[in-house]
Amino acid sequence: MKRLLALSAALGALAAAAPAMAQDIAITHARLVIGDGSEPIADGTVLVQGGKVVAAGPAVAVPAGVRTIDAEGKWVTPGLVVAITDLGLVDVGAVDESNDSDADKSPFSAALDVSAAINPNDLPIQVSRAGGVTRAAVAPIATGSIFGGQGAVIDLGADSSAVMKPRAFQYVDLGETGARRAGGSRAATYAMLRNALAEARELSLSPSGARRDDTLLTRADAAALVPVVTGQQPLYVRVERAADIRMVLSLKKEFPALKLVIVGAAEGWMVAPELAQAGVPVLATPLTDLPNSFEQLGATQSNVGRMRASGVKVALGAFGDQPRYAPQYAGNLVALTRVPGATGLTWGQAFAAISSGPAEVMGMGDRIGSLRPDRVGDVVIWDGDPLEVTSGPVRVFIDGVEQPMSNHQTKLRDRYLNPAEGDLPKAYEW
Numbered sequence: 001m002k003r004l005l006a007l008s009a010a011l012g013a014l015a016a017a018a019p020a021m022a023q024d025i026a027i028t029h030a031r032l033v034i035g036d037g038s039e040p041i042a043d044g045t046v047l048v049q050g051g052k053v054v055a056a057g058p059a060v061a062v063p064a065g066v067r068t069i070d071a072e073g074k075w076v077t078p079g080l081v082v083a084i085t086d087l088g089l090v091d092v093g094a095v096d097e098s099n100d101s102d103a104d105k106s107p108f109s110a111a112l113d114v115s116a117a118i119n120p121n122d123l124p125i126q127v128s129r130a131g132g133v134t135r136a137a138v139a140p141i142a143t144g145s146i147f148g149g150q151g152a153v154i155d156l157g158a159d160s161s162a163v164m165k166p167r168a169f170q171y172v173d174l175g176e177t178g179a180r181r182a183g184g185s186r187a188a189t190y191a192m193l194r195n196a197l198a199e200a201r202e203l204s205l206s207p208s209g210a211r212r213d214d215t216l217l218t219r220a221d222a223a224a225l226v227p228v229v230t231g232q233q234p235l236y237v238r239v240e241r242a243a244d245i246r247m248v249l250s251l252k253k254e255f256p257a258l259k260l261v262i263v264g265a266a267e268g269w270m271v272a273p274e275l276a277q278a279g280v281p282v283l284a285t286p287l288t289d290l291p292n293s294f295e296q297l298g299a300t301q302s303n304v305g306r307m308r309a310s311g312v313k314v315a316l317g318a319f320g321d322q323p324r325y326a327p328q329y330a331g332n333l334v335a336l337t338r339v340p341g342a343t344g345l346t347w348g349q350a351f352a353a354i355s356s357g358p359a360e361v362m363g364m365g366d367r368i369g370s371l372r373p374d375r376v377g378d379v380v381i382w383d384g385d386p387l388e389v390t391s392g393p394v395r396v397f398i399d400g401v402e403q404p405m406s407n408h409q410t411k412l413r414d415r416y417l418n419p420a421e422g423d424l425p426k427a428y429e430w
Contacts, residue, residue, distance in 0.1 A: 022051035022400030026062040027069045027379065030076035033386075035355035035370035039348045046076060048377035051400040056371035069395075075386055077351065079134025079378030079398065081369045082323035083283045083315065083358040084236070084263055087125050087136045088118035088154055088162060104144045110196070111220035112149030114140050115166035120159065126407035129156040131324025132386065132393040134378040135164070135368050137317075137358070139171045139236065146178040146192055147171070150224065151236065153362060155378075157398040168362065169234040169261070170225065175244050175295050190247060192216075197255050200225030231257035234363065236283075238263040238318075241295035242270040249278050261361060263318055265307075266291070267298040272310035281361040282307060283317025286329035301336055304353070305343030315357030326354040331387030350387060 025048050032044025034056060045060040046053065062068060091098035100117040118138065119125075128136070135155055140148035148171040154162045173181065174189055182188040199217050203209065204226045215222065227233035235258055237248050245262060249271075252258055262268065262282045268275065275282060289301040300306075307314045316329055330353055336344025345353065352370075359369025368376050377400035384391030396403045415423070 022048075022377065023402075024049040024063075024066045025069060025377075025397070025400065026060070026066050027071050027076050027381065028062065029073060030071035030381075031073060032056060032058075032371070033075065033077040033348075033351055034372065035078040035352060036372060037348045037352040037356070039346070040075070044076070046371050046379060048379065048397070048400045051377050053371050053373055053375045053377055053379075055373060069381075071381055074394070075382040075384065075391075077132075077380050077382065077386055078355050078369060078371045078375070079380055079396070080132045080323070080326055080354050081135045081137075081356075081358040081362075082128075082133055082319050082326055082354070083137040083317035083362060084139045084151075084238075085136050085319050085323045086138065087128060087133075087156070087323065088120065088122045088138055089114060089140075091119070091123055101140065102142045103140065103149070104142050106143060108149075108218060109143045109145035109147040109221055110149060110170060110224040111218065112140055112143065113152075113167055114138055114149060115152035115163045118152060118154055118162050120154075120157075120162035123408055125156050125162075126158075126404075127409055128324045129158070129396060129398075129403055130393065130405045130407055130410065132327070132380045132382070132396060133323050134380070134396065134398045135359070135376075136323060137168065137362055139169075144181065146173050146181050146189060147196070147221070147225075148173060150233075153364065155376075155398055156403075157401065158404050165364070167227075167233065169236045170228050171236045171263075172238065174237055174239045174248065175241055175264075176293055177238070186244070186247075194251075194254070196221075196225060197229050197251075197258075201229045201255070204230055229255055229257060231259055234259040234261050236261045236263050240264045240266040240293070242267040242298060244295065245271050246274065249274060249280060252278065266296040266303065268312070268314075269300060269303045269306035269310075270298055272307045272312050275307065276311035279313075281313040281315070283358065283361055284314055285318040286316045287332055301332075302343040304333055305336060305345055308345065308349070309343060313357075313361065314353070315361050316353045317358060317361075327386050327391075328389050330354045331385075331389070334387060347387065 028045045032041040046056040086101045089101040139151040150167040151169045153165040153168045178189040182192045199222045260280045265282045266288045288299045291299045330350040333345045333350045336342040356369035359365045379397040381395040
């Protein structure tokens with residue numbers, strides 16, 4: 001009997017740990033947002049089958065037997081896609097043991113692979129999921145080098161399999177941060193970057209894998225940069241100043257296979273025509289208008305709008321540990337259209353900047369970021385306009401699976417909102 005009880009308990013634990021199966025669902029009578037830059041549809045339906053979007057629009061037929069949810073006019077959107085965040089790497093930033101975003105004492109840099117450190121039970125993942133975030137590009141934050149390592153694309157589903165695409169990009173910090181790490185000068189930064197790329201190119205061309213005696217990179221770091229110089233892995237470059245952006249663009253002359261993505265770009269509007277001509281996309285820090293460094297002196301709230309108007313593929317990024325605030329930033333870009341002399345985005349463009357826009361910059365627009373057919377079944381139902389700060393998600397689906405909305409913040413709220421007599425800890429008693 002004891003063995004049977006133990007076996008039953010073990011099977012129950014395995015069932016609880018297993019990811020939930022996707023259900024076929026149709027959400028009807030929605031104020032539907034496709035997420036591709038188009039404006040909302042007044043009375044739309046989205047159909048998800050087998051974990052993927054089958055159809056979304058104003059006149060979608062719902063097959064018999066499919067579970068139907070009446071949105072009753074609520075806003076329904078694709079899940080938010082956030083780029084350049086530390087989700088899954090940090091539980092408590094001030095506690096070193098729970099913080100895997102900083103590896104400044106490691107002998108490695110470009111070889112670091114953050115997918116090995118992703119914790120799917122990370123508390124910030126739970127909070128962000130309840131905020132409507134369903135996919136994220138996780139980037140390393142700090143090493144002892146200008147190279148941060150290889151970032152990963154994750155989903156925020158409540159299961160044990162978070163990593164959607166490991167080694168999705170290589171991340172490098174230039175500008176003022178890079179200068180500090182390279183020796184104190186931008187000249188040192190670009191010498192280090194060019195040398196590293198040259199070492200990786202030489203390694204890629206060496207049949208025997210032999211290297212010169214004067215190499216500076218570890219073999220692992222050089223090998224990790226081979227996909228970058230051969231164009232197989234994008235190079236995400238964190239840089240703010242217009243002059244630094246021009247310097248990054250010039251790398252294409254020496255390393256033509258580079259697939260560059262600019263991150264930050266506070267002064268991107270000043271070089272927007274050059275970015276557009278080069279076809280280099282931008283993950284812009286939103287609404288940087290009060291410069292806190294010399295490399296951001298040209299910052300303006302109109303940065304994103306001006307770059308887009310110049311033909312730059314631009315989306316919002318660099319959210320750090322608060323990606324759930326992405327809708328607020330996007331909404332502020334809509335508000336700029338009502339400010340005389342400012343350049344903002346339409347509502348559809350602003351929402352795309354936190355959904356299909358980042359997905360396309362990440363090279364995954366055919367899989368995530370919108371409610372177009374064959375995209376993943378990431379759907380969020382909101383209680384109001386998602387770009388208004390007073391609105392929030394009421395239901396979240398990832399891969400067609402409805403997600404829990406509770407987390408440590410909601411539990412604390414519920415515990416202390418209306419506590420019964422004697423429920424408060426001793427320290428709270430008068």
